[in-house]
Amino acid sequence: MAFLKNKKYLYLSGAIALLFIFWFAFGSESSEAPAIYTAPERGTFEVNVTTTGELQAKNSTSIRGPEGIREFRIYSVPIQRLIPEGTVVEKGDFVAELDRSEISSNLQDAQLELEEAESQYESAQLDSTLNLSQARDNLINLEYAVEEAQIAVEQSQYESPAVQRQVQIEYERAQRELSQARKNYKTQVRQAEVNLREIETDLKQEQREVQRIREVMEKFTIYAPENGMVIYKRNRDGTKVTEGSSISAWDPVVAELPDFSVMNSETYVNEVDIQNIRSGQRADIGLDAMPEKQLTGRVTSVANIGEQRPNSDSKVFRVTIEINEADTTLRPAMTTSNTINVSKLQDVLYVPLETIHTVDSLNFVFKRDGLNVTMQQVVLGLMNDNDVVIREGISLDDELFLSTPADTSGIPKTYLPAEVREQYDEEELKSDPLEDTKELTPDEENPETEERPIEQSGPDSSAGRSSQ
Structure with missing residues (x-):
């Protein structure tokens, strides 16, 4: 009886074991x-x-370089010195220094042209002085010739009518020459004045050119227009304007002084x-x-x-x-x-x-x-x-x-x-x-x-x- 009971438990245990084996073999491998x-x-x-x-x-307030450098055929200017970004500055403090080499060359050329214009003006003055002096001497000589002809007319009253007529013709000719010379002298004076004015205009233009270049050159040293913190300008490609880079003549902004009260x-x-x-x-x-x-x-x-x-x-x-x-x-x-x-x-x-x-x-x-x-x-x-x-x-x-x-x-x-x-x-x-x-x-x-x-x-x- 005990043997049969043990055999029953043995079969039950075997069935359970088979179920576990079947589950591990098939059920656990399901994906x-x-x-x-x-x-x-x-x-x-x-x-x-x-x-x-x-x-x-x-x-923000822009810190700008010199305006109008395109007039001198300058389209970009390198930055020689630039204070560090984030520096707090006051109005009038130094910010940047631009390279003056190209505009200095323009200044030298303008000074040479100015010297040439001054020489031309001086030469024109001397020429007009000489020409007008000769014209005045000629007028004096013609006045003497008229006076001599008048004396000859007065002395010819005792001569024959033919001689008197000839002397009279010489007197009238001398008067006409004097009158014409006086008109020509006035024309020469006006011509000299016009010529000098033209040369003087060119001279003043060259003087203004030199003055403008000097004024622009002074702006190559850039100072802060207001109090604030210096922030470098950012270009369209995302890069910043730094020492060694160049600023454009169309947009000569070097840096900015931002207003921190409103931010974007x-x-x-x-x-x-x-x-x-x-x-x-x-x-x-x-x-x-x-x-x-x-x-x-x-x-x-x-x-x-x-x-x-x-x-x-x-x-x-x-x-x-x-x-x-x-x-x-x-x-x-x-x-x-x-x-x-x-x-x-x-x-x-x-x-x-x-x-x-x-x-x-x-x-x-x-x-x-x-x-x-x-x-x-x-x-x-x-x-x-x-x-x-x-x-x-x-x-x-x-x-x-x-x-x-x-x-x-x-x-x-x-x-x-x-x-x-x-x-x-x-x-x-x-x-x-x-x-x-x-x-x-x-x-x-x-x-x-x-x-x-x-x-x-x-x-x-x-x-x-x-x-x-």
């Missing part, structure tokens, strides 16, 4: 991952565009996200140098034309964000992290982006229906980096697959009614996701009170992508 579910959430949905920027003063964050948004950016939108601003400091701002300008930034293949658009707070610790060129609040929707249903699947340009979710799975068509709204608003198709109690089920064959599809789809298609054609965006008033800039709901966009909405 099918367990399904992960999520549920929709209802609440406030925000769409943001994240960018990095750089602090700049909204207003200059940032660049890619061409995908720029369609969602409007003036007046709020922004949350962080400082990389001071992570504990949080600031707020407002978009004040959005560029209409894109540009190619260095080391970047995509086009970006410049966006200016004015910082609301005045802080003495803010300095130009500080790096900022900007989160532009594109839109904010209250009490909406949203799900993770991973739950959305597109089939034939229609959007579906895999929904758990008891032990079964169905593909439910949905209508999408705004989306951000992680989630998307669901306008139609599911409820708060549904369970959704975060990934595609292992076997999708035979899963039924549930479509929305035709009239619902047509309604949303018409709304999508008419709606502009940012049409209600407007310039914010000071009260609306308060993040605790601002609520600016906007029209929800269709499935192609791309708001919320990060821009670097």
Whole structure:
């Protein structure tokens, strides 16, 4: 009896062992991952565009080099000396020294031309003096000749009529020559005056040229126009004007004296996200140098034309964000992290982006229906980096697959009614996701009170992508 009982336990133990062996051999090697579910959430949905920027003063005083150097065929000037960036200066303090070699050459040429003009003027004076002196001597001689002819006329009264007539003719000829010589002398005087005036005009022009060059040369030493902190000028390619670089004759700015009372964050948004950016939108601003400091701002300008930034293949658009707070610790060129609040929707249903699947340009979710799975068509709204608003198709109690089920064959599809789809298609054609965006008033800039709901966009909405 005991033997039979032990045999019974032996069979039972063997059966259990076989079950474990079968499970380890077949069950544990299954590669099918367990399904992960999520549920929709209802609440406030925000769409943001994240960018990095750089602090700049909204207003600043430019420290400029000499103006008008293009008149002397100088189009760029190297900087010989420049005080360090960040130096605090007072009005009239030295800032920079420019290279004078090219304009010194122009000065030498102008001085040579001035000396030549002075020589010409002096020579013209001597010539006119000599010519007029000879003309005056000729007038005196002609006056004597008239007087002699008059005496001959008086003495000829006792001569024959023919002699008297001949003497009279000589007297009249002498008078005509004297009269003509006097007219010619006046003409010669006027000619000499005109000639001297022309030469004198050229002389004064050369004198002014030399004077202008000297005045411009004095401005090659640059002084601070106001009190402030010197910040080097930044070129279009992002580089700064430093000692050894050149300034342009069209924009001779060497540095700037920023006004720290109002600061801007200059940032660049890619061409995908720029369609969602409007003036007046709020922004949350962080400082990389001071992570504990949080600031707020407002978009004040959005560029209409894109540009190619260095080391970047995509086009970006410049966006200016004015910082609301005045802080003495803010300095130009500080790096900022900007989160532009594109839109904010209250009490909406949203799900993770991973739950959305597109089939034939229609959007579906895999929904758990008891032990079964169905593909439910949905209508999408705004989306951000992680989630998307669901306008139609599911409820708060549904369970959704975060990934595609292992076997999708035979899963039924549930479509929305035709009239619902047509309604949303018409709304999508008419709606502009940012049409209600407007310039914010000071009260609306308060993040605790601002609520600016906007029209929800269709499935192609791309708001919320990060821009670097």
